[in-house]
Amino acid sequence: MEIKELFRQNIPRAILIIFLFVLYTLGGTVNEYLFKYALNDITAGNLTGYVQWQAIELALALLVALLLPVATQTMTRQVQNYIHQIRKDLTHHYYAGGDEKVSKMQNELTANLKLLDNDYATPWIDILSAVLQIVFGVALLISMNWLLLLFTAILAVVTLLLPKIMEKKTSAAMKEVNVKNEKLLNTIEHWLGGLQELRRYTAYARLSRELHKASHSYVDANKQSYKYRNISYIINTFGNAIAQIGMSALAGFLFIFHQISFGDWAVAGSFAFLIFSSIFNMTSAITRVKSTKELREQTFLLRKKIKDESENKQPAYGITVSNLSAKYENGEQISYPDFSIKPGAKVLLTGDSGTGKSTLFKLLLGKMKPESGEIKFTDQAGNLIPFAEAKVGYLPQDPIVFPASISDNITMFNEKLADKVEAVVSGMQLAPDLAKMSNGVQTVIDVKNENISGGQRQKVVLARSAIHDQPFVLMDEVTSAIDRAGSEKIIDNLLHSNQTILMIAHNLSPEVKAKFDQEIKLTRTRKEANR
Numbered sequence: 001m002e003i004k005e006l007f008r009q010n011i012p013r014a015i016l017i018i019f020l021f022v023l024y025t026l027g028g029t030v031n032e033y034l035f036k037y038a039l040n041d042i043t044a045g046n047l048t049g050y051v052q053w054q055a056i057e058l059a060l061a062l063l064v065a066l067l068l069p070v071a072t073q074t075m076t077r078q079v080q081n082y083i084h085q086i087r088k089d090l091t092h093h094y095y096a097g098g099d100e101k102v103s104k105m106q107n108e109l110t111a112n113l114k115l116l117d118n119d120y121a122t123p124w125i126d127i128l129s130a131v132l133q134i135v136f137g138v139a140l141l142i143s144m145n146w147l148l149l150l151f152t153a154i155l156a157v158v159t160l161l162l163p164k165i166m167e168k169k170t171s172a173a174m175k176e177v178n179v180k181n182e183k184l185l186n187t188i189e190h191w192l193g194g195l196q197e198l199r200r201y202t203a204y205a206r207l208s209r210e211l212h213k214a215s216h217s218y219v220d221a222n223k224q225s226y227k228y229r230n231i232s233y234i235i236n237t238f239g240n241a242i243a244q245i246g247m248s249a250l251a252g253f254l255f256i257f258h259q260i261s262f263g264d265w266a267v268a269g270s271f272a273f274l275i276f277s278s279i280f281n282m283t284s285a286i287t288r289v290k291s292t293k294e295l296r297e298q299t300f301l302l303r304k305k306i307k308d309e310s311e312n313k314q315p316a317y318g319i320t321v322s323n324l325s326a327k328y329e330n331g332e333q334i335s336y337p338d339f340s341i342k343p344g345a346k347v348l349l350t351g352d353s354g355t356g357k358s359t360l361f362k363l364l365l366g367k368m369k370p371e372s373g374e375i376k377f378t379d380q381a382g383n384l385i386p387f388a389e390a391k392v393g394y395l396p397q398d399p400i401v402f403p404a405s406i407s408d409n410i411t412m413f414n415e416k417l418a419d420k421v422e423a424v425v426s427g428m429q430l431a432p433d434l435a436k437m438s439n440g441v442q443t444v445i446d447v448k449n450e451n452i453s454g455g456q457r458q459k460v461v462l463a464r465s466a467i468h469d470q471p472f473v474l475m476d477e478v479t480s481a482i483d484r485a486g487s488e489k490i491i492d493n494l495l496h497s498n499q500t501i502l503m504i505a506h507n508l509s510p511e512v513k514a515k516f517d518q519e520i521k522l523t524r525t526r527k528e529a530n531r
């Protein structure tokens, strides 16, 4: 988030905001100044002049009062547009696979953006108003007496330097709040994700302890941050009060020695108040802006990483795996047999529980780094496809569906694919299920109340994969919740697709197994590739 970008978001509107704030501040300052004439008139016994000045001041005050909400509203629109843009970029970043942690994403899209709004974008308005107020105030002071201005300048330097005392500490404390918030969200994600299971085993005490621990350190970090902010506030207020009193005393001295009029003395005092409270507001706003430096840099980096993941269809890939092994942190090591799969081949991955089938998927998807060996994806002509660029599809045993129509869940909101829905629905044996639903393929999936069965979900996700025709797809027990006859028809259909498929499946009949081009069988002691 940068001020230039905030300005560029909508340039005419940004100019209008500045213009409105200039008018608002100018109106307020002039109003303050005009009071000098009213006072001089009343002390000279000129009642008509006094009333006239007061009427002008009233009109000006009303105008100024109208300007502020309009200016603030316009600024809010500008900031919200900008925040929306950042949110879009960040969502795209996470969507493109920059990071998959839900808690990190939640923190980035909620708490961090709120911080940027409150402590970066909004304080710029305080800075703008304060600068304008100082400029106008100084211009009017100089018209009264140059000593007033000199004194203001000296005190201004002092009050500007005061916030530096606490700057580093406030910034570090703010960063800590952010870290602790992410940890808290992380804990919530890990523990509440398994809420059903915790309920089942009445493990409330443990859940409560973990959440309490995480929220406690978040609260502590917040307390620390507020403590530094408050100390900073006290130092600034103290400096500000001394400056205002000093300024009033100087104006009194100049009045006694007939250097300025009574009216000047009275308004000099309120100008002193105006200028120093503006300096105070400006310095606190700058402290807030500066405290977001690291957060802004981090957000900037995330937004920069966005890759353009525009879909361009590719023909099926082949793969060659050699000397591959994986190792988990607990020391568990799995070695794989060397194997190659030709583009378009349909391959069965089998092996007892724990032999490393899911781990192999993690390696192929790039979710886990190999301990040794190579994975090479190749195109139809045998040319290497860089691992990071290979589009590997994955269908987990537990299908992921969205609260949208079955049709949208299949096309994944790509309207261009709508005319192919019928074909994949029939290929994946979903047509009889849809016939029983009153809205058919337009039935909206109720993710929470599960208005479609586990098997129907699997069929939806299979239809989704078929319609998108990915070049290389990993399938993990994708028909486990579908009856045998349905499963066999689906597998038959998959075997006729253009994709390269590597499928984990148990309990297939020898006839179905024989239809696959190849079988890779993993064993606990010796892992060998067949055919």
Ligand SMILES: Nc1ncnc2c1ncn2[C@@H]1O[C@H](COP(=O)(O)OP(=O)(O)OP(=O)(O)O)[C@@H](O)[C@H]1O
Pocket: 328, 329, 330, 332, 334, 351, 352, 353, 354, 355, 356, 357, 358, 359, 360
């Ligand atoms: N996150 C992990 N940390 C440590 N060890 C793991 C982890 N995940 C899997 N393992 C171990 O790696 C080995 C292979 O596990 P993997 O899940 O890949 O097997 P699998 O063949 O897919 O089993 P299943 O058919 O039961 O799903 C197992 O011994 C397992 O205990």
